Structures are given as structure tokens and as C-alpha cells.
Amino acid sequence: MASNLTPPQNRGMTVLDREAFKAEWTTLAICSPSTAVKQLTTALEDVVPDNNNADKKFILLNLDIKDIKEALNDTQLELIKNYEIIPYRFQVDYDYWTTEQVLYSVMPEGDAETPSSFTTTGHIAHVNLKPENIPFKSLIAQVILDKNKKIKSVVNKTNAIDNTYRNFQMELLAGKDDMITELKENECRFKFDFSKVYWNSRLQAEHRRLVRMFKKGDYICDVMAGVGPFSIPAVKKGAIVYANDLNPSSYQWLCENIKLNKITSNISTYNMDGRAFIKKAVKDLYLESNGTKFFQHFVMNLPATAIEFLDAFKGIYKGIDISSDLLPMIHVHCFTRSADPIQDIKQRVCQIMGGPIDAAFCNMQMYHVRTVAPKKDMYCVSFRLGPEVAF
Structure with missing residues (x-):
């Protein structure tokens, strides 16, 4: 059809009237x-x-x-x-126009950005609305629901993520009130209550990137495991995983997803504080293997506060017979607003650990995961635990 068609202008419409778009x-x-x-x-x-x-x-x-x-x-x-x-x-009529076209026609004139983007988690669309979009929230949600047949529920978060349990209060804007969703990621199935656990579909590539580093037979310690986006693919790859999350709901769904993926061995689950878990996991593995097995990787995916948990590694291998070259790699996710993110993260890590990351700090790897907000970036810093801290 003619390429320059535009829908009728309905500036200020807050309750969707489909007839107005004929x-x-x-x-x-x-x-x-x-x-x-x-x-x-x-x-x-x-x-x-x-x-x-x-x-x-x-x-x-x-x-x-x-x-x-x-x-x-x-x-x-x-x-x-x-x-x-x-x-x-x-x-x-209304069915002809795209989501962007409909929303652009109702937003106040001069708005530079049409609030049509959302993150899909199974059947749930999660929108992040700006304050100026709030009067239009019901209309925005209904249009997204109409134009995306796989979407059954549209939600908006009403507060910041809780740093303890990593979940947030949500408001149902349109569709059915069903927050238990299921999806596939990295050839694994995940099921969970989106309102009670943390899940971000935009991290799929990061989940895959880290899991690719793990080898068959590696021992992995997943400190903030959530519902298992690192742990479950790692086990299916042949690694042995110790997975923990403080949030009881995340722990519940982690265990459920282990069953859902027909995993019957090579994973131990914990529901405890991250610091206590790091120490317990090292001790448990040492005792279970009679001092013959050690973790190759620690994953700490709690970007708001994970760096603060690094103090748990001070002296963690004191009295344990392990050579320095067998000390584990640590992968810590974090946020930074600094113009010099590498220096900022380096200083924060060293301050918490009370010493250099390792003898050759230049070997530290810094990976930009994504931009979360203007001047707020998520990084993953990977380094080998240094003997100065470990012993």
C-alpha cells in the first residue's frame, strides 16, 4: 500500500478507541x-x-x-x-497500523520518543514507562497486547529492584493476571513467577557467553543463581554446579527448573546469604572430594552489590593445599556510571578484597554487557583469585 500513509491524529487519547483509527x-x-x-x-x-x-x-x-x-x-x-x-x-482500520504508528498518533505533539518498546518474558511484556507516559499506560499496554499475538499480559514495574531478592513490584496494565511464565533460553527451559524473581531476557547473550567458558568436568560456583540461567546450561554442558540464591522464590524455581530440564545429578542447590554460601561451597567441595577437587569458576551476577561480596574470598583457601595456578576465576557483574569504567571497577574491587586482584592485574578482563540507562553501564569483570587474598 502507499508508503506514506499515516494514521488519524488522536492526540491525548488515553482510553483506546479503535474506531478512531479508521x-x-x-x-x-x-x-x-x-x-x-x-x-x-x-x-x-x-x-x-x-x-x-x-x-x-x-x-x-x-x-x-x-x-x-x-x-x-x-x-x-x-x-x-x-x-x-x-x-x-x-x-x-486500526488493524493496519503498527504499534509505533498508533502510539505516535496519540502521544502529545513534540514527544521525541514513542513508548513502544518492551521486554518479552514468555507471554509477558514488561514495559519501562517514563513519567510523561503514565497517563497513557493503559492505552499503551492495550496496543502492545493487540499487536503482539504471543503476548497475554503487559506489566510495568512500580518501584526499583529490591537489592535483597532482586524482584520488583509490578502493575498489570493489560491482559490476564498470570505472572507464572515459561520460556526457552540457550536450549534450556525455564519456568518461574515473574513477579517474585529476577529475570531479564536481555541477558541471554551474557548467559551464553559465560557458559561457553566452562568445560566439561569444571566445578562452577553460582553465588547468585536466580532461577538458573547460568547453572542449568552449565550442568547440561557437563559441568558440576553449586547453585545458590537468597530469594526463597528463586530457590524454589531453580529447583523446579532442574526437574523441568530432567537434570538428576551434578548440581547442588542452596538457599542462603551469598557470603556464607561462598565459604560453605568451598568447604563442602573440599570435604566431599577429600581435598582433590576445587572450583574453576565463581559467578556473581548481582550487579547492584556483587562487588561487596568479594570480601568473602579473604583467606578462603587458608590451610588448604592448592597451588596458585589452580585458584578460581571470578566473574563479577557490576554497574558503573564512571567515565573511566575500568579504573572505577578496579578500585572498587581492590578496596573490597583488600589487595590486588592477582599478581598481573593487566590480565583482568572487562566485558561491557549492556547500557542499562543513560550513563549507567553493566560490566562483567573476570579475574583469577590472587594468592595474596586467597591465603
Whole structure:
């Protein structure tokens, strides 16, 4: 259809009225048999067939085209010379317009950004609305629900993430009140109550990136495991995992997801404070293996506060017979607002650990995970635990 169509303007609409998005236009159309449609639409620009008639098609030209001879080149004119060109009146309704087009037409004039983006978690769409969008929240949610058939619920968070349990209060904006969702990520299935645990689908690539570092037979300590996005793929890869989360709901769904993925061995689960868990996991593995096995990796995915838990590694291998080259890699997620993120994170890590990360600090790896907000970035810093701290 004509490429320059815009929906009727409904500035200030806060309750969705689908009838208000009906519109009617007249444009030039090429009257063509069905057999010629493909050839014509390939050769012409800004056209699309009207499929209302099975035997005869009306190929609609761009609304801007008023004179065929001026708009088309000689080759195109030769192609259509035997076809009738007629004025064609057509209608479109709410179903025709995209989410962005509908929302742009209702937002106050001058708004630079249309609030059409959302994160999908199973059947749930999670929007992050700015204060100026709040009066339109019900309409925004209903449009998202209408235009995305796999979405059944639209929610907006009403407060910041709780740093203890990593969940947030949510407001149901449209759809059914069902927060128990299920999805697939990295060839694993996950089920959980989105209102009681932390899950961010935008971290899928980060989950995959770290799991790729793990080898079959590696021992992994997942300190803030959530519902298992690192732990479960790691076990399926052949690693042995000790997984912990303080949030009782996360722990419950972690255990549920272990069953859901038909995992019957090589994972131990804990529901305790992260600092206490780090010490307990090291001790448990040492005793269970009679001092022959050690963790290769610690994962600490609690970006708001994970760095603060690094003090648990002070003296953690004191009295344990382990060579320095077998000390574990630590992967810590964190936020920074600094213009010099590497220096900022380095200083914070060293301050908490009470010493250098390792003897060759330049080997530290800093990975930018994503930009969370303007001037707020999420990083993963990876380093080997140094003997100065470990012993």
C-alpha cells in the first residue's frame, strides 16, 4: 500500500478507541490479472496488490503519484501500457497500523520518543514507562497486547529492584493476571513467577557467553543463581554446579527448573546469604572430594552489590593445599556510571578484597554487557583469585 500513509491524529487519547483509527484514501491503481501481479510489483516501486479480488488485482501506487508518465520510467511505462489505470478508493482500520504508528498518533505533539518498546518474558511484556507516559499506560499496554499475538499480559514495574531478592513490584496494565511464565533460553527451559524473581531476557547473550567458558568436568560456583540461567546450561554442558540464591522464590524455581530440564545429578542447590554460601561451597567441595577437587569458576551476577561480596574470598583457601595456578576465576557483574569504567571497577574491587586482584592485574578482563540507562553501564569483570587474598 502507499508508503506514506499515516494514521488519524488522536492526540491525548488515553482510553483506546479503535474506531478512531479508521481512514480512507484515494490513489491510482493498476488493474491487473492475478498472473501479472508478481512481475508488476517487482518492477514498480511503492506498490502492493489489493487482495480483495481473486481473479483481478488492484496494484496501488504511492499516494504522491498523480501523473503516471512523470512518476514512472520508460521501462515501467512499457510494462503497464496494456493495463487500465484507475482511481481507487481504499480504507484501512486500526488493524493496519503498527504499534509505533498508533502510539505516535496519540502521544502529545513534540514527544521525541514513542513508548513502544518492551521486554518479552514468555507471554509477558514488561514495559519501562517514563513519567510523561503514565497517563497513557493503559492505552499503551492495550496496543502492545493487540499487536503482539504471543503476548497475554503487559506489566510495568512500580518501584526499583529490591537489592535483597532482586524482584520488583509490578502493575498489570493489560491482559490476564498470570505472572507464572515459561520460556526457552540457550536450549534450556525455564519456568518461574515473574513477579517474585529476577529475570531479564536481555541477558541471554551474557548467559551464553559465560557458559561457553566452562568445560566439561569444571566445578562452577553460582553465588547468585536466580532461577538458573547460568547453572542449568552449565550442568547440561557437563559441568558440576553449586547453585545458590537468597530469594526463597528463586530457590524454589531453580529447583523446579532442574526437574523441568530432567537434570538428576551434578548440581547442588542452596538457599542462603551469598557470603556464607561462598565459604560453605568451598568447604563442602573440599570435604566431599577429600581435598582433590576445587572450583574453576565463581559467578556473581548481582550487579547492584556483587562487588561487596568479594570480601568473602579473604583467606578462603587458608590451610588448604592448592597451588596458585589452580585458584578460581571470578566473574563479577557490576554497574558503573564512571567515565573511566575500568579504573572505577578496579578500585572498587581492590578496596573490597583488600589487595590486588592477582599478581598481573593487566590480565583482568572487562566485558561491557549492556547500557542499562543513560550513563549507567553493566560490566562483567573476570579475574583469577590472587594468592595474596586467597591465603
